[in-house]
Each structure stands twice: as C-alpha cells, then as structure tokens.
Amino acid sequence: MESLTNRKKVVSDKPMTLWEKAYLPAIISGMITTMRHMFRKRKTIKYPEETREFAPIYRGQHVLKRDEQGRENCTACGLCAVACPAEAITMTSAERQRGEEHLYREEKYAATYEINMLRCIFCGLCEEACPKEAIFLTDRLVPTYFERDNFTYGKDKLVETLDERIDITKRQHTGKRTQL
Amino acid sequence: MDTALLIEKSILVLLLFLVSLGAAAYMTYFERKLAAWIQDRVGPDRAGPFGILQPIADGVKMFLKEDFIPAKADKWLFIIGPGIAMFTALITSAVIPWGPKLHLFGRDITLQVADINIGILYVFGVISIGVYGIMIGGWASNNKYSLYGAIRASSQMISYELAMGVSAITIVLLSGSLSLNDIVAQQSGVWNIVYQPVAFLIFFICALAELNRAPFDLPECESELVGGYHTEYSSMKLGLYLFAEYTSMFVSSAIMSILFFGGYNFPGMSHFSGNTLAILGIAAFAIKIFLFIFVIMWIRWTIPRFRFDQLMHLGWKSLLPLSLINLLVTGLVIAFKNGWF
Numbered sequence: 001m002e003s004l005t006n007r008k009k010v011v012s013d014k015p016m017t018l019w020e021k022a023y024l025p026a027i028i029s030g031m032i033t034t035m036r037h038m039f040r041k042r043k044t045i046k047y048p049e050e051t052r053e054f055a056p057i058y059r060g061q062h063v064l065k066r067d068e069q070g071r072e073n074c075t076a077c078g079l080c081a082v083a084c085p086a087e088a089i090t091m092t093s094a095e096r097q098r099g100e101e102h103l104y105r106e107e108k109y110a111a112t113y114e115i116n117m118l119r120c121i122f123c124g125l126c127e128e129a130c131p132k133e134a135i136f137l138t139d140r141l142v143p144t145y146f147e148r149d150n151f152t153y154g155k156d157k158l159v160e161t162l163d164e165r166i167d168i169t170k171r172q173h174t175g176k177r178t179q180l
Numbered sequence: 181m182d183t184a185l186l187i188e189k190s191i192l193v194l195l196l197f198l199v200s201l202g203a204a205a206y207m208t209y210f211e212r213k214l215a216a217w218i219q220d221r222v223g224p225d226r227a228g229p230f231g232i233l234q235p236i237a238d239g240v241k242m243f244l245k246e247d248f249i250p251a252k253a254d255k256w257l258f259i260i261g262p263g264i265a266m267f268t269a270l271i272t273s274a275v276i277p278w279g280p281k282l283h284l285f286g287r288d289i290t291l292q293v294a295d296i297n298i299g300i301l302y303v304f305g306v307i308s309i310g311v312y313g314i315m316i317g318g319w320a321s322n323n324k325y326s327l328y329g330a331i332r333a334s335s336q337m338i339s340y341e342l343a344m345g346v347s348a349i350t351i352v353l354l355s356g357s358l359s360l361n362d363i364v365a366q367q368s369g370v371w372n373i374v375y376q377p378v379a380f381l382i383f384f385i386c387a388l389a390e391l392n393r394a395p396f397d398l399p400e401c402e403s404e405l406v407g408g409y410h411t412e413y414s415s416m417k418l419g420l421y422l423f424a425e426y427t428s429m430f431v432s433s434a435i436m437s438i439l440f441f442g443g444y445n446f447p448g449m450s451h452f453s454g455n456t457l458a459i460l461g462i463a464a465f466a467i468k469i470f471l472f473i474f475v476i477m478w479i480r481w482t483i484p485r486f487r488f489d490q491l492m493h494l495g496w497k498s499l500l501p502l503s504l505i506n507l508l509v510t511g512l513v514i515a516f517k518n519g520w521f
Binding site: 024027030031033034035037038040041042043044046 | 214217218219220221222225381478479481482483
C-alpha cells in the first residue's frame with residue numbers, strides 16, 4: 001500500500017550488534033545531543049517582566065464599542081445573547097429619550113448589559129453575530145480573583161470610556177469585516 | 181600531643197566540613213541550572229542575581245517545614261537514618277589529600293586530615309556504611325515504598341561494590357600502596373587513566389550506582405516508588421538525605437580524580453614550588469572535581485533510568501567479569517615487567 005505520509009518507519013526486531021550492545025556509543029551520542037541543547041536559545045518567557053505576544057485574533061475580555069462621536073453602538077437587539085453558546089450574556093433594552101442623541105446612536109439602547117465571565121468561553125460568536133459593530137473581543141485578559149462574585153461584568157466594565165478608546169483594529173484587519 | 185598539630189587539624193576539619201556542605205548546597209543550584217539548560221530553560225533566577233541565593237532559600241524552606249514522624253514509624257531509627265547518611269558522606273573526605281604541603285607560620289601543613297596507610301580500604305568501608313542510612317530510613321518509615329527503595333539500594337550496593345572494589349584493586353596493584361597520598365604522589369608524571377581506562381570506566385559506572393544517581397537512581401525512582409526510601413521524610417531530615425547524596429557526589433568525584441586523574445597533580449607542576457604549588461594544586465584538584473560533578477549531572481539529564489533486572493545484568497554479567505579480566509591482565513603485565521616469567 002502506498003503510504004500517505006513520509007513518516008512511516010519500518011520496525012525491525014533484528015538482534016543488536018555488539019557495537020549496539022555496548023551501550024556506550026549510544027549514551028555518548030545522547031550526551032552530545034544534550035550538550036547541544038545547553039547552548040541553544042532559551043525558550044523561557046520571564047513572565048512578569050516580559051509577556052508573550054498575543055496573536056492578532058486573540059479573544060480576551062469583551063468591549064462594547066462607541067462610534068466616532070462617542071455614541072454607544074449597541075442597540076440591545078439580543079443577537080449576541082442568542083448566539084452565545086454558554087448563555088453568558090443578558091441585557092435589558094430601553095428607548096432613547098429626547099436629548100440623549102449624543103449618548104446612543106439609535107433609538108433603542110441597552111440599559112443594562114451583563115456578561116458572566118465565568119460562563120463565557122471566549123468563542124467570539126457574539127462578535128460574529130453583532131450587526132452593529134458593537135461588541136468585540138480584545139487582547140485584554142480577564143483578571144482572576146479568589147471570589148466568584150465579581151465576575152459578572154456590567155456596562156461599567158464593558159463599555160469603553162470616551163478618553164480611553166480600546167483599539168480593535170487588529171481584529172478588524174483579519175479580513176472578516178470592513179472598517180465602518 | 182602537639183597542640184599546634186591539634187589546632188591545625190581542627191581548622192582543617194572545620195574547613196572541610198564547611199567546604200563540603202557549601203559545595204553540596206551549590207551543587208543543588210548547579211544541577212537545577214544544568215537541567216534547565218539541557219531542557220532549553222533558564223532555571224532558578226529569582227533569588228539574588230542569577231538565582232545564586234537559591235540554595236539558601238531552599239535551606240531555609242527545609243528548616244521551616246513541618247517535621248513529621250509517621251505514627252507507625254520506628255521513631256529512633258527514623259531519626260538515626262538521615263544522620264548516618266550525612267555522617268558517612270562527610271567522614272569520607274578525611275583521608276583525601278586536597279593538595280601539596282602548605283608552608284604557613286613556619287610549619288609544613290599537610291592538606292589531609294588523616295594520612296592513614298589503608299586510605300582506600302577506609303573509603304570503601306565508609307561508603308558501604310552509607311547504605312545503612314538508606315536501609316534504616318526505609319525500614320523505619322514502615323512504608324512499602326520506602327522499604328522497596330531501601331531493598332533496591334542495598335542490592336544495588338552489593339552488586340556494584342564488587343566491580344568497584346576490583347577496579348580499585350587494579351589501581352592498588354599498579355601503585356603498590358593502599359594510601360591515597362602515595363597513589364597521588366605516584367601520578368605526578370603519568371595519570372592512572374592512561375594505564376587503566378577500562379578500570380576507570382567500570383569505577384565510574386559503579387560510582388554512579390553507589391551514589392544512587394541516574395541512570396541508577398532506583399532507590400528513589402519517583403515514577404514507581406513515590407520518593408523511594410525517603411517517601412515518609414519531611415523537613416530537614418529529608419534535607420539531610422538529599423544533602424548527603426550531594427556530599428557523597430562531591431567526595432566520590434574527589435576520589436575518582438585521585439585514583440585515576442592524578443588528584444592535585446597538573447601538567448607543568450615542576451615549574452612551581454612552595455605555597456604557589458600548593459594553591460595551584462588545590463585549584464587543579466577543584467577543577468577536576470567540578471568536571472566530574474558536571475559529567476555526573478550531565479549523564480543524569482541525558483539517560484533514562486535502568487530497569488531493575490537490567491541493573492543486575494549490567495552489574496553481575498558485564499561489569500564484574502570485565503573488571504576481573506582487567507585485573508588479571510594488569511597482574512600479568514606487572515608480573516611480566518618485574519621479570520617473574
């Protein structure tokens with residue numbers, strides 16, 4: 001049969017020659033291998049001082065984006081919550097009042113928006129489902145705690161602040177979406 | 181007794197004690213670093229610059245751990261076990277000539293605690309006692325894993341002591357003396373390794389087995405016996421066992437350099453004299469010891485552990501016959517040279 005890969009090795013049980021039985025040549029060749037490793041480049045990343053570079057498609061803590069004028073993109077349509085396989089997202093919607101046009105982009109907005117970070121599996125389906133370019137996963141890590149009570153992130157943690165916009169261009173440049 | 185001699189020897193003993201403990205402590209550091217390098221890692225680097233304070237941190241940790249004695253253990257034997265292991269590891273260094281004579285305060289100071297004329301026998305005697313530490317500890321723990329480890333240690337010791345002894349006898353034949361001092365003095369020209377490469381190889385392999393070092397670390401093989409003979413030990417008692425292992429590694433590296441690599445002799449020795457010679461000699465000896473330690477550690481991080489039956493095959497079927505043949509050939513050559521035929 002023709003082999004599919006070139007990794008096939010023919011196993012043989014022919015008795016060892018005297019040279020092989022002496023062990024020492026094999027041991028010495030093994031020691032040369034380990035000696036070579038001694039002078040290789042170290043693979044260690046010394047964590048607190050240096051951090052590993054994230055892949056451009058890394059899926060970390062979510063952000064709720066605002067548009068260029070600082071208005072929230074989210075319209076509380078609920079598609080992200082429907083798409084979420086872990087059922088981590090809940091929200092309540094509200095109607096935009098007169099005078100709030102600078103806060104919310106469309107007539108409807110999310111009054112509350114919560115993601116349970118303990119349920120979330122960071123699959124990115126919410127981002128894929130979102131029709132309004134509102135929710136994105138970023139390269140930020142969700143910090144860990146010993147207690148479980150602080151892991152339901154509300155709008156206070158999710159919506160980006162006006163003076164500290166979260167950069168998501170890396171994710172937008174993956175070819176999936178075009179810039180707004 | 182001469183008071184000055186007493187002071188001189190006491191200082192030497194104290195110095196040796198501190199040096200072997202310090203060496204053992206820093207060997208643990210070096211071993212961890214070497215293991216890391218071989219595995220493409222960095223190794224301990226947090227305690228002090230390059231992690232050089234790591235052994236101190238480890239020592240403090242060992243002392244602060246809970247010292248636990250199992251309820252069913254034999255209490256006194258449990259305490260004596262690590263003590264014997266450490267004691268025997270330390271007293272071996274008494275007969276080792278560490279360097280040529282020093283001239284200080286108008287006295288000739290020999291850098292050897294006791295120049296006994298049966299140095300080799302003393303060394304072998306003490307090393308064989310060393311297994312009692314492991315045996316007693318393993319027995320007193322009242323734990324099956326510990327007992328297995330202890331049994332393995334003693335059977336390994338018996339199997340490898342023979343081949344080791346025979347290859348040491350070859351050296352004795354060659355130099356005609358049992359005193360380590362004489363053996364070193366005779367190697368000022370050509371080192372014994374040139375005449376006896378086979379004996380050295382056998383001796384080295386047996387030394388690895390006696391030290392319970394990989395690939396012969398069956399008494400404490402983690403994968404099957406948890407911790408082997410020191411499974412039940414904690415705190416500084418465990419520390420003493422581990423320390424004893426490193427101390428005996430240091431001492432046996434010294435003995436191997438004495439028997440086969442000329443001890444404190446080094447090429448171009450005749451150009452120096454007096455204290456310069458002594459200091460250079462000590463340095464040469466230290467370098468040789470360091471190289472041996474390096475090779476032993478290097479082997480540990482290269483070769484996987486032998487299976488128990490492979491260990492016994494190697495000891496009884498390969499090393500012992502080989503060392504006997506080597507002894508016979510050496511004897512014949514010496515007899516021939518002396519014109520007995």
